[in-house]
Amino acid sequence: MTTEYNMMELMICVASRYLEDGKTVAVGTGAPCATAMLAQKMAAPNLVILFEAGGIAPMLPQMPISVGDSRTFFRGIMAAGMAEMMTTCCRGLVDYAFLGGAQIDRYGNINSTVIGDYYKPKVRFPGSGGANDFASLCWRTLVMTVHSKSRFVEKLDFVTTPGYLTGKGAREEAGLPPGSGPYKIITDLAVLDFEDKTKAMRIESVHPGVAVDKVRKETGFQLIVQEMVEETPPPTETELEILRDEVDPLRLIIGRS
């Protein structure tokens, strides 16, 4: 029997497996938050979720609508502030940064500021928020985004948030903490990681039913493809059940796909 699931459910289930038990994760609103909640209910009950506005380790009763709303510290261990969260990241105590969709390049740099000329933008997007801080300071950055040519681009109009910048060694050269950087990019087509030699994006696995060529076609730059590309294990019955019944019963996130 094939289990039915939509694109968003697929991304959330796959991404949740990368969050290990006992680690700390700083999350953005929406899908990343749902993913961390699912991970907690699956293999990582002791995953500590941190929110940039100050919420630490809440027992999330439902999906927050903002990274600062009262759910983000509901029965938490601390209701702190921005400086407490960001200095914790800066000291090396936060394992994962988990960010949402945006324009991305081969080195995992992200644009969420403008499309077009900076001073005369065609579209003005929100900007960094805390994304640049998290991706600069946490050890491993995970990004979830829809896979399309308009999002996976050769050249960003604006580098809002650092990935590996211009390649291996560039983060350290710029002054960012050694050993930090993008870890996995989870899309609706594939999981991508970064080749150690160049720090350029590589296909780690393709989702069930997706051809490598399809991933290439939806990417605006040359991806590194290994000889053998594995298939991502599909969402399990249990993952989907928990995601639908406990994490997002109102379908605020999984209903968007």
Place this chain on the structure above:
Amino acid sequence: MEVVEKGLNQLFMDPDPDKAREFFAKKSRSMTDKRMTEKEAVEKFVPNGCFLAIGGFGAIRIPTAFIHEILRARRKNLGFYGHTSTHDFQLLCAGRCIDRVDIAYVVGLEARGLSPNARRVMESGEVQVCEWTNYALTARLRAAAEGVSFGIIRSMLGTDTLKMSGARVIECPYTGKKFAAVPAVWPDVGIIHVHEADIYGNCHIRGISVSDLELARAAKHVIITAERLVDNAAIRINPTRTVIPYYLVDAVIEVPFGSYPGNMPYLYYSDEEHLSRWLQAEKDPEEFKRFLDQYIYGVASFEEYLERCGGLAKMRELQRLEALVDR
């Protein structure tokens, strides 16, 4: 200390700590009754062209009532300083009140979507922008609160966010490592909504403080709007809980439900229905004009706004949502 790289954008405020000290030398330390109306406080502390900062987190614990009054007073050419600015920024854009901004997150309302009107304002070129990150904005307030001219952070490095900011990349005199230096900022006025204050301005906040402890210590003038006023004895019985002491504060305004339609932790949740009506109305400029007349310009007070949004029944509903009682 060597400067390796400079952000291209200009600073809106002078980072000289001695000028700030000169100002604070003259600030009153007397414990007097600081109650006034929103109108009086806008008149006194928010002149056209001043540089203001708003506390809370976009649609959480924001001084909505006070921002409405800024709009009704038709304030223009204000500078704005805000991290994750959502409904607060949407309001200031609705009133076309601002012409320069230090920002990390604008135009969006997080999971709710983008504000069409704020986008129009930001894409028009009429607002001068200086780019930062949320932490950079906190670090700048913290430096000001410490009375020094810059803070040191390890974000922004290597990105266009730094290039389009007013930050500097410096080399550490001890390790030779690179860091971002971000300039202290002493906003002309900071407006913070709190759970409880006494008439002198001693404040209690419940839940996350975001950057408000830094803001209260950086802003030259601080305006407090409070859900309720408490007797000074309620402050003195547990001084551990005081997060903003009275001598930082210039005005105290009691506004129940003052963060509506934003969330006020432990008291009421955000009114998502109303916030999405904002986004709907903004799509059409004519419709939006009517919407603003109905909810802001055509009402005499914040109480009247609350009435038009559903009054006590709506507030009770949001209280129940916040308390998760109907779960």
